[in-house]
Amino acid sequence: MNIKTLLSVLAMPAALMAQEVPDSIDVLAYSSFDGKGGLKLAWRAGDAQPWQPLGYTFVNSDFGPWGSHKTMFAPVLEHDGSQWVLTWVAERNGYVMAEATSPDLLKWSPQTYAMSQADRTRSAQYAVAGEGVLGNVVRMPKAEVDGLIDYVAVRRELDDKYAETMAGDSERFASLGASPLKYTVKAEPKKAKPISDMLIGIFFEDINYAADGGLYAELVQNRDFEYQPSDRGGDKGWNATTAWSWPAPEKGSYEVATASPIHENNKHYLSLSAREAGYAIANHGYDGMALSKGLYDLNLKARGNASITASLVDAKDHQLASKKIAIDSKDWKDYSATFDVARAADGSKLVLTFDAPGQASIDMVSLFPQATFKGRKNGLRADLAQTLADLHPRFVRFPGGCVAHGDGIDNIYDWKGSVGPLEARKPLRNLWGYHQTRGLGYHEYFQFCEDIGAEPLPVLAAGVPCQNSGTNAHHSHDALTRFGQQCGIPMEEMGQYVQDVLDLIEYANGPADSKWGALRAQAGHPEPFGLKYIGIGNEDMITEVFEERFKMIYDAVKAAHPEVEVVGTVGPFYEGTDYERGWELAKELQVPYVDEHYYVSPGWMIYNQDYYDGYERGEGATRVYLGEYAAHLDGRPSNIETALAEALYLTSVERNADVVAMTSYAPLLAKDGHIQWRPDLIYFSNTDVRPTVDYYVQQLYGQNSGSLYIPAAATLGTDNEKAAVRVGSSIVKDEATGDIIVKLANLLPVPVDASVDLAGLKFDRKKTPVATVIAGHPDESEAAPRSVAISAPKSGKLAYEMPAYSFTVVRLRK
Numbered sequence: 181m182n183i184k185t186l187l188s189v190l191a192m193p194a195a196l197m198a199q200e201v202p203d204s205i206d207v208l209a210y211s212s213f214d215g216k217g218g219l220k221l222a223w224r225a226g227d228a229q230p231w232q233p234l235g236y237t238f239v240n241s242d243f244g245p246w247g248s249h250k251t252m253f254a255p256v257l258e259h260d261g262s263q264w265v266l267t268w269v270a271e272r273n274g275y276v277m278a279e280a281t282s283p284d285l286l287k288w289s290p291q292t293y294a295m296s297q298a299d300r301t302r303s304a305q306y307a308v309a310g311e312g313v314l315g316n317v318v319r320m321p322k323a324e325v326d327g328l329i330d331y332v333a334v335r336r337e338l339d340d341k342y343a344e345t346m347a348g349d350s351e352r353f354a355s356l357g358a359s360p361l362k363y364t365v366k367a368e369p370k371k372a373k374p375i376s377d378m379l380i381g382i383f384f385e386d387i388n389y390a391a392d393g394g395l396y397a398e399l400v401q402n403r404d405f406e407y408q409p410s411d412r413g414g415d416k417g418w419n420a421t422t423a424w425s426w427p428a429p430e431k432g433s434y435e436v437a438t439a440s441p442i443h444e445n446n447k448h449y450l451s452l453s454a455r456e457a458g459y460a461i462a463n464h465g466y467d468g469m470a471l472s473k474g475l476y477d478l479n480l481k482a483r484g485n486a487s488i489t490a491s492l493v494d495a496k497d498h499q500l501a502s503k504k505i506a507i508d509s510k511d512w513k514d515y516s517a518t519f520d521v522a523r524a525a526d527g528s529k530l531v532l533t534f535d536a537p538g539q540a541s542i543d544m545v546s547l548f549p550q551a552t553f554k555g556r557k558n559g560l561r562a563d564l565a566q567t568l569a570d571l572h573p574r575f576v577r578f579p580g581g582c583v584a585h586g587d588g589i590d591n592i593y594d595w596k597g598s599v600g601p602l603e604a605r606k607p608l609r610n611l612w613g614y615h616q617t618r619g620l621g622y623h624e625y626f627q628f629c630e631d632i633g634a635e636p637l638p639v640l641a642a643g644v645p646c647q648n649s650g651t652n653a654h655h656s657h658d659a660l661t662r663f664g665q666q667c668g669i670p671m672e673e674m675g676q677y678v679q680d681v682l683d684l685i686e687y688a689n690g691p692a693d694s695k696w697g698a699l700r701a702q703a704g705h706p707e708p709f710g711l712k713y714i715g716i717g718n719e720d721m722i723t724e725v726f727e728e729r730f731k732m733i734y735d736a737v738k739a740a741h742p743e744v745e746v747v748g749t750v751g752p753f754y755e756g757t758d759y760e761r762g763w764e765l766a767k768e769l770q771v772p773y774v775d776e777h778y779y780v781s782p783g784w785m786i787y788n789q790d791y792y793d794g795y796e797r798g799e800g801a802t803r804v805y806l807g808e809y810a811a812h813l814d815g816r817p818s819n820i821e822t823a824l825a826e827a828l829y830l831t832s833v834e835r836n837a838d839v840v841a842m843t844s845y846a847p848l849l850a851k852d853g854h855i856q857w858r859p860d861l862i863y864f865s866n867t868d869v870r871p872t873v874d875y876y877v878q879q880l881y882g883q884n885s886g887s888l889y890i891p892a893a894a895t896l897g898t899d900n901e902k903a904a905v906r907v908g909s910s911i912v913k914d915e916a917t918g919d920i921i922v923k924l925a926n927l928l929p930v931p932v933d934a935s936v937d938l939a940g941l942k943f944d945r946k947k948t949p950v951a952t953v954i955a956g957h958p959d960e961s962e963a964a965p966r967s968v969a970i971s972a973p974k975s976g977k978l979a980y981e982m983p984a985y986s987f988t989v990v991r992l993r994k
């Protein structure tokens with residue numbers, strides 16, 4: 181039984197709640213003084229008896245920015261005759277009141293918030309287990325309280341299961357002995373069903389310096405002098421001159437200027453005055469520039485009168501290459517040079533030195549290797565892009581995540597600000613605490629998708645920013661937004677926002693002579709990109725504000741572009757209010773796909789392999805895009821344990837790939853020294869790229885996906901229930917090649933002798949199968965796939981000993 185089934189069995193009939201029956205008892209609904217931890221309940225047997233806490237959070241406040249800002253003060257619980265109504269003070273200063281309703285104290289409605297001076301008089305102070313709390317007392321039938329107690333016990337049991345880690349395996353599985361367990365699998369080809377051939381994709385978000393300083397191959401940091409303290413919460417050290425330095429400041433002066441800029445979206449530039457030769461500015465790139473032997477293109481915009489030497493120097497200031505540039509224009513003009521670098525040099529910088537006294541204004545100082553991915557101008561770092569391409573992703577979701585819906589309305593990722601000439605793009609504060617040049621913008625994302633043969637899946641905000649937004653000054657006429665989130669783009673602006681979404685489809689798919697198609701053509705791509713999917717929303721709170729805006733966008737896209745399928749959103753978790761209401765809404769509106777997110781423990785994945793088994797499927801049913809997921813262990817490592825949990829879980833996803841159409845691990849990229857979230861699929865520095873074990877699991881799935889699922893009856897020769905859920909398999913046919921692919925996951929500390937009966941399936945029984953295995957100790961983080969010899973299954977039976985803690989993919993060729 182998975183978590184959803186279990187909890188629905190336990191849910192109590194609403195009608196029984198809160199009746200004053202003879203055995204009614206006092207229940208205290210409360211929260212802590214500091215507002216942290218949400219709604220708790222306690223009961224007592226009689227007036228003089230102590231309160232017995234149920235030890236569970238029944239609902240959390242979702243108002244305010246992430247983490248400790250989400251507070252619930254002075255809750256008041258009441259029953260209005262048909263349902264429970266909970267109100268609380270949602271904000272420390274007492275300006276916001278919140279409300280949610282529930283039929284049974286387990287399922288909760290979306291929360292609503294209103295500006296109102298807090299009324300704390302209806303809650304009182306109590307002591308629960310020696311701790312002072314604020315709340316109120318209601319009467320409930322004892323039987324109902326017992327039901328809640330049972331519910332909490334079941335949640336605890338589940339939590340214990342989900343907390344299971346492989347660290348305890350030697351004890352847990354001591355009884356299995358040393359000899360391999362038998363695992364018999366019998367394929368049932370007659371029950372074969374079509375599945376999605378787009379199951380494995382990637383989710384690219386600019387987090388952890390994934391874009392600027394990462395995948396985007398630009399080497400100059402802050403090339404446009406547009407960094408602002410507000411990118412980093414008011415940090416004054418993060419400004420127009422960040423990443424720039426002045427090797428000989430006494431020889432001249434500079435000013436960050438804004439008069440007559442190159443573009444209104446790019447207001448700042450440097451105005452330099454050299455009193456004598458040798459005045460210079462240097463750019464250190466992103467933690468230094470890692471140069472390789474090869475050609476590099478320097479481009480800059482300048483005006484003034486100066487002779488400048490542009491040079492690349494290594495970490496010890498030894499010159500690697502240099503070129504002279506004569507600035508000779510009153511107006512902004514493009515200047516360029518190509519450097520031929522003869523040797524690799526990490527920690528290098530770009531230096532612009534005045535050869536004589538002079539004056540010049542400069543902006544958009546850019547240095548790219550010519551060897552970008554596929555040699556594209558304004559392109560991507562070749563090694564990183566290739567590592568992504570090697571996953572063989574069928575789609576790319578971009579540009580976020582939270583980056584897509586933004587920290588407040590002003591921070592929503594407006595796609596129009598990310599296309600066109602580089603100097604015309606609108607830089608944007610990155611909500612992960614840095615800056616987006618958006619040189620890697622929508623056009624480049626589309627281009628990358630095309631270059632790697634993946635479908636683009638852009639995600640646009642559903643007219644609401646991130647529910648965890650911390651800022652929202654723009655629309656301050658709605659005072660609620662002063663505290664962040666829960667606001668939407670004002671309705672009078674929604675018409676334009678909806679049009680922006682439609683315009684994106686025109687940019688991607690419209691003819692080259694359409695308004696937005698022409699911009700794409702000017703960027704060098706007259707042919708349409710063939711956009712088929714568009715995401716609306718990212719794990720938003722499913723509130724009225726959201727629903728109203730989502731529907732507007734959804735209806736408009738459906739009406740104007742029935743050929744483009746919408747991917748909706750169902751909150752950040754695998755259960756709960758947003759998940760439930762999000763799904764209801766998707767079904768009501770017949771949204772083709774919804775985007776589910778869950779970051780969970782390996783134990784959750786092990787014990788929820790039936791998560792999708794009960795999902796509605798078939799004609800007209802909304803399908804799932806599992807857009808963000810990963811196995812999280814304490815300390816957030818990427819290792820054999822996390823990777824195998826994902827591999828095992830994906831066997832169950834593949835089994836359900838008629839309803840789960842797409843999946844993508846998250847996050848994708850993380851740069852050393854700038855890691856904001858762990859684990860990630862790929863770590864990198866300026867010089868190296870380090871795929872994780874989890875990456876290799878994704879790669880094995882991506883390179884060995886199928887379009888037909890072959891169900892099988894599988895039995896593990898043990899009655900140890902904990903062992904039984906640790907072994908899984910999946911058989912698919914790749915109809916493009918005709919190959920049969922068998923995936924075998926063994927999460928046990930002992931080997932497992934697998935016998936896979938493939939009778940009835942067509943493949944060349946004489947050809948040696950291609951088999952690849954990842955195996956290692958659960959703690960191991962360096963493991964990589966290796967080939968393994970497997971005999972041809974002459975009789976149609978594949979015999980293979982699955983190593984302890986392993987994932988194996990066997991490809992049987994046509």
Ligand code: AHR
Binds near residue numbers: 718808
């Ligand atoms: O993947 C990192 C973040 O996790 C995404 O930005 C967001 O959608 C989720 O909360």
